[in-house]
Amino acid sequence: xxxxxxxxxxxxxxxxxxxxxxxxxxxxxxxxxxxxxxxxxxxxxxxxxxxxxxxxxxxxxxxxxxxxxxxxxxxxxxxxxxxxxxxxxxxxxxxxxxxxxxxxxxxxxxxxxxxxxxxxxxxxxxxxxxxxxxxxxxxxxxxxxxxxxxxxxxxxxxxxxxxxxxxxxxxxxxxxxxxxxxxxxxxxxxxxxxxxxxxxxxxxxxxxxxxxxxxxxxxxxxxxxxxxxxxxxxxxxxxxxxxxxxxxxxxxxxxxxxxxxxxxxxxxxxxxxxxxxxxxxxxxxxxxxxxxxxxxxxxxxxxxxxxxxx
Amino acid sequence: xxxxxxxxxxxxxxxxxxxxxxxxxxxxxxxxxxxxxxxxxxxxxxxxxxxxxxxxxxxxxxxxxxxxxxxxxxxxxxxxxxxxxxxxxxxxxxxxxxxxxxxxxxxxxxxxxxxxxxxxxxxxxxxxxxxxxxxxxxxxxxxxxxxxxxxxxxxxxxxxxxxxxxxxxxxxxxxxxxxxxxxxxxxxxxxxxxxxxxxxxx
Amino acid sequence: xxxxxxxxxxxxxxxxxxxxxxxxxxxxxxxxxxxxxxxxxxxxxxxxxxxxxxxxxxxxxxxxxxxxxxxxxxxxxxxxxxxxxxxxxxxxxxxxxxxxxxxxxxxxxxxxxxxxxxxxxxxxxxxxxxxxxxxxxxxxxxxxxxxxxxxxxxxxxxxxxxxxxxxxxxxxxxxxxxxxxxxxxxxxxxxxxxxxxxxxxxxxxxxxxxxxxxxxxxxxxxxxxxxxxxxxxxxxxxxxxxxxxxxxxxxxxxxxxxxxxxxxxxxxxxxxxxxxxxxxxxxxxxxxxxxxxxxxxxxxxxxxxxxxxxxxxxxxxxxxxxxxxxxxxxxxxxxxxxxxxxxxxxxxxxxxxxxxxxxxxxxxxxxxxxxxxxxxxxxxxxxxxxxxxxxxxxxxxxxxxxxxxxxxxxxx
Numbered sequence: 001x002x003x004x005x006x007x008x009x010x011x012x013x014x015x016x017x018x019x020x021x022x023x024x025x026x027x028x029x030x031x032x033x034x035x036x037x038x039x040x041x042x043x044x045x046x047x048x049x050x051x052x053x054x055x056x057x058x059x060x061x062x063x064x065x066x067x068x069x070x071x072x073x074x075x076x077x078x079x080x081x082x083x084x085x086x087x088x089x090x091x092x093x094x095x096x097x098x099x100x101x102x103x104x105x106x107x108x109x110x111x112x113x114x115x116x117x118x119x120x121x122x123x124x125x126x127x128x129x130x131x132x133x134x135x136x137x138x139x140x141x142x143x144x145x146x147x148x149x150x151x152x153x154x155x156x157x158x159x160x161x162x163x164x165x166x167x168x169x170x171x172x173x174x175x176x177x178x179x180x181x182x183x184x185x186x187x188x189x190x191x192x193x194x195x196x197x198x199x200x201x202x203x204x205x206x207x208x209x210x211x212x213x214x215x216x217x218x219x220x221x222x223x224x225x226x227x228x229x230x231x232x233x234x235x236x237x238x239x240x241x242x243x244x245x246x247x248x249x250x251x252x253x254x255x256x257x258x259x260x261x262x263x264x265x266x267x268x269x270x271x272x273x274x275x276x277x278x279x280x281x282x283x284x285x286x287x288x289x290x291x292x293x294x295x296x297x298x299x300x301x302x303x304x305x306x307x308x309x310x
Numbered sequence: 311x312x313x314x315x316x317x318x319x320x321x322x323x324x325x326x327x328x329x330x331x332x333x334x335x336x337x338x339x340x341x342x343x344x345x346x347x348x349x350x351x352x353x354x355x356x357x358x359x360x361x362x363x364x365x366x367x368x369x370x371x372x373x374x375x376x377x378x379x380x381x382x383x384x385x386x387x388x389x390x391x392x393x394x395x396x397x398x399x400x401x402x403x404x405x406x407x408x409x410x411x412x413x414x415x416x417x418x419x420x421x422x423x424x425x426x427x428x429x430x431x432x433x434x435x436x437x438x439x440x441x442x443x444x445x446x447x448x449x450x451x452x453x454x455x456x457x458x459x460x461x462x463x464x465x466x467x468x469x470x471x472x473x474x475x476x477x478x479x480x481x482x483x484x485x486x487x488x489x490x491x492x493x494x495x496x497x498x499x500x501x502x503x504x505x506x507x508x509x510x511x512x
Numbered sequence: 513x514x515x516x517x518x519x520x521x522x523x524x525x526x527x528x529x530x531x532x533x534x535x536x537x538x539x540x541x542x543x544x545x546x547x548x549x550x551x552x553x554x555x556x557x558x559x560x561x562x563x564x565x566x567x568x569x570x571x572x573x574x575x576x577x578x579x580x581x582x583x584x585x586x587x588x589x590x591x592x593x594x595x596x597x598x599x600x601x602x603x604x605x606x607x608x609x610x611x612x613x614x615x616x617x618x619x620x621x622x623x624x625x626x627x628x629x630x631x632x633x634x635x636x637x638x639x640x641x642x643x644x645x646x647x648x649x650x651x652x653x654x655x656x657x658x659x660x661x662x663x664x665x666x667x668x669x670x671x672x673x674x675x676x677x678x679x680x681x682x683x684x685x686x687x688x689x690x691x692x693x694x695x696x697x698x699x700x701x702x703x704x705x706x707x708x709x710x711x712x713x714x715x716x717x718x719x720x721x722x723x724x725x726x727x728x729x730x731x732x733x734x735x736x737x738x739x740x741x742x743x744x745x746x747x748x749x750x751x752x753x754x755x756x757x758x759x760x761x762x763x764x765x766x767x768x769x770x771x772x773x774x775x776x777x778x779x780x781x782x783x784x785x786x787x788x789x790x791x792x793x794x795x796x797x798x799x800x801x802x803x804x805x806x807x808x809x810x811x812x813x814x815x816x817x818x819x820x821x822x823x824x825x826x827x828x829x830x831x832x833x834x835x836x837x838x839x840x841x842x843x844x845x846x847x848x849x850x851x852x853x854x855x856x857x858x859x860x861x862x863x864x865x866x867x868x869x870x871x872x873x874x875x876x877x878x879x880x881x882x883x884x885x886x887x888x889x890x891x892x893x894x895x896x897x898x899x900x901x902x903x904x905x906x907x908x909x910x911x912x913x914x915x916x917x918x919x920x921x922x923x924x
Contacts (some may be wrong), residue, residue, distance in 0.1 A: 199630015240629025
């Protein structure tokens with residue numbers, strides 16, 4: 001790491017003169033308007049960047065190169081961005097065994113580690129809800145508690161239900177987005193182009209599952225905790241003022257791996273696979289267990305199945 | 311005769327015939343074995359220095375009576391796996407202690423302990439074989455990674471112990487703009503808890 | 513070209529001249545605009561974290577104001593209908609001021625949307641052709657189209673009329689009439705589309721009620737004209753323009769009918785929610801009685817209801833309607849009542865309880881309040897300047913150079 005890049009990355013400096021402060025404010029305004037751009041060219045290029053789906057392969061390559069440059073300037077480390085396409089013949093489905101989940105929130109933070117969510121302001125893609133046994137749930141989530149924090153879990157008399165993006169086949173968020181910045185990929189993952197989203201948050205109003213998250217402030221991640229293996233539509237670092245959400249770990253699942261939340265789950269409550277493959281684990285769950293989907297009355301057709309294995 | 315292609319065909323036919331007839335020679339083999347993939351399982355998680363059991367047990371006489379044990383006291387104290395109906399030699403083979411014994415009398419190695427568990431937990435065994443019961447790691451597309459039941463469940467006390475949860479999300483009213491130096495950015499609590507759990511296990 | 517420049521300079525000169533009160537008023541507004549600007553720079557710098565909005569309540573004060581103002585803009589039609597369709601002369605003369613108000617309100621709407629955006633510099637992504645407008649799927653795309661169309665329509669009608677008047681010519685009704693006729697359904701459409709924006713979201717039971725669009729229209733037809741009644745009285749005071757009492761009382765009467773309808777629709781919704789008492793009652797319960805001890809909106813909502821009912825009575829009875837004190841009181845009550853009901857009272861319960869049952873009580877931060885005040889001040893400034901230009905044109909005090917003639921002397 002060079003001294004030059006150290007200086008540019010803006011290491012904290014305690015004694016701030018008025019001029020520095022003014023400069024900082026000006027840079028802040030520019031920074032708010034443009035993503036980490038340091039050169040004029042970069043700023044113009046990012047401003048006029050086309051919609052992801054309207055770019056040719058060459059244009060995507062150029063954009064990724066520019067983004068990698070911008071990221072390495074910001075984080076002092078190389079970030080690999082791929083734009084791997086959907087594997088033909090796949091439609092991802094997820095299973096969550098409610099009889100096993102103990103509400104330990106390992107999934108929440110494994111997701112944060114994998115997907116580079118902002119640590120401050122805090123962004124979580126998974127919400128774990130706690131319900132009192134025998135009381136209202138599923139339809140009336142008013143009794144849900146998401147801030148529980150006992151000494152140990154599971155607790156007597158409670159059960160837990162993690163909620164994340166349900167990757168609807170009929171996604172209300174995609175319908176709502178005024179700029180087509182979010183769409184459903186051929187493998188069923190609902191993705192967002194973080195360079196196209198205008199931050200109107202209409203999708204958040206439309207989502208019945210509280211799955212979408214907004215970068216209310218400039219996202220901050222400790223450099224040493226950065227996951228540098230990223231996907232353009234997935235876990236690459238985000239910008240202030242854009243919406244983000246679970247992508248079934250697109251960077252992993254398109255490479256054949258399980259999502260991070262599946263792998264971390266200490267009780268094996270989380271299942272994943274290809275809905276189009278009759279021998280997949282998710283198909284086994286659907287065919288052998290009694291599955292249900294959240295808020296089925298809204299006809300969003302989630303590809304996220306809850307079930308009870310025992 | 312003597313044509314190499316023809317000879318190969320003959321070999322193939324013989325091999326196929328052998329495979330077809332093989333079950334006849336081993337009528338006692340549980341048929342379930344065939345649908346269990348062979349490519350898996352890491353070695354069983356023995357406590358250090360405990361295996362092979364025959365190290366100590368070779369010269370001892372097997373005593374099937376329920377009693378206070380003078381050795382393996384940790385296991386005996388915590389034993390909670392249908393404890394009223396069961397005692398050591400219901401699963402551990404009395405003669406060759408390095409093997410487990412199924413209800414049928416058939417012996418299985420510790421690497422195949424899932425047969426032993428599967429005797430009672432049939433539905434879970436079925437799910438496990440399909441790759442659905444238990445922790446999933448690796449690839450949804452490709453070879454499944456299996457674990458033995460005992461990698462997650464203590465066979466003598468199979469119910470999971472409660473664990474410490476990770477912190478709840480911040481309340482919306484607590485999320486505010488703050489000036490933070492890079493060192494002050496909150497770290498992911500997952501890394502810390504995984505480290506402490508690893509230490510605990512050791 | 514010379515004429516255009518000289519006319520423009522003349523206008524500028526005229527607009528920049530005024531009484532002590534006029535300058536004071538402009539300074540007052542500019543102060544708040546600057547304050548708002550400072551707050552907005554802070555928000556740009558740190559992000560929308562400077563607001564009290566969070567993932568649980570992802571829209572707040574800005575969108576509330578936007579919704580209210582769409583109603584104000586739509587209400588210009590309430591003057592157009594009697595004026596042109598029924599040829600009610602006293603209103604016809606003042607319809608111009610309504611159209612200017614509508615245009616101003618739309619400009620404020622656009623400002624409120626822009627300050628609510630996380631990435632305002634990308635706003636062009638929403639446009640057709642250059643951007644990737646999600647039309648016809650997204651109701652927000654529809655809203656962009658109808659609002660801008662409405663803005664253009666109103667500005668065109670108003671400026672065409674002013675241009676003609678400034679040249680001392682008669683309006684060509686063949687141009688203006690079809691536009692005015694179009695503007696009637698268009699006004700209804702801007703408010704309907706804005707209602708549908710909320711209405712179409714099955715995730716939010718409070719908005720997902722068919723009665724929403726009719727309630728939007730009914731309440732808009734109360735607040736918009738009430739605002740205009742106050743403006744007309746000011747116009748009458750500061751200029752030589754004569755606005756007949758008859759026109760004012762007629763509008764007041766129309767407000768009474770609209771408010772009657774608004775209250776009826778409210779009652780219908782109130783009855784349905786509380787009598788059936790399904791789980792979708794929760795947001796309504798939050799508004800009027802509080803939910804699990806959260807009662808932030810309760811005093812506001814009852815205030816709004818009492819204001820609306822009181823104003824309804826004041827507008828309905830000829831005695832109070834035709835008495836300026838009670839008339840103005842009723843106007844203020846209606847504006848505040850609808851501002852609460854169709855502002856925060858509409859947006860916030862969409863998010864409380866949230867889709868996962870969470871209750872986060874939203875109260876705008878200082879930054880949000882200051883920016884909001886700034887935009888209102890900007891709106892007031894725009895409208896003041898428009899009036900300052902339109903009033904003398906209207907009275908004939910300001911005349912542009914007519915080609916081939918010697919310019920008429922301005923008496924100003």
